[in-house]
Amino acid sequence: MLYHVAMTVNLPADMDPAVAAQIKAEEKAYSQALQKEGVWRHIWRVSGLYENVSIFDCRDHxxxxxxxxGLPLYPYMDISVTPLNRHPSSIHPGDQ
Structure with missing residues (x-):
């Protein structure tokens, strides 16, 4: 199943910079592993914001x-999820 996921990160202003750097490094490694597995199919940064829009391909909800x-930044995120269905007019058979 495909999901459109919008994520906004809200790190506390008083968070220790070393802790923030460690969490961000863990987040990058986790997200890149999921991309290599094909679970995190697309990720785009929203310009000017600490936010991304992504497409996930998961077995189910x-x-x-x-x-x-499992996202290391999860405790600091606002997340919005929209399940997606293949559009009948799509010419891309992999959009399932």
């Missing part, structure tokens, strides 16, 4: 939940 809960 529970799998998506597990993936998102």
């Amino acid at each position: 529970e799998h998506l939940h597990e993936v998102l809960m």
Whole structure:
């Protein structure tokens, strides 16, 4: 199943910079591993914001939940999820 996921990161202003750097490094490694697995299919930065828009390919809602809960930045995120269905006019057979 494909999901459109919008994520906004809200790190506390008083967070220790070393802690923030460590969490960001863990987040990058986790997200890149998911991309290599094909779970995190697309990621785009929203210009001017600490926000991204992504497409996830998960087995089901529970799998998506597990993936998102595993994000090191999860405790500092506002997340919006929209399940997607293939559009009948799409010419791309892989959009499923």
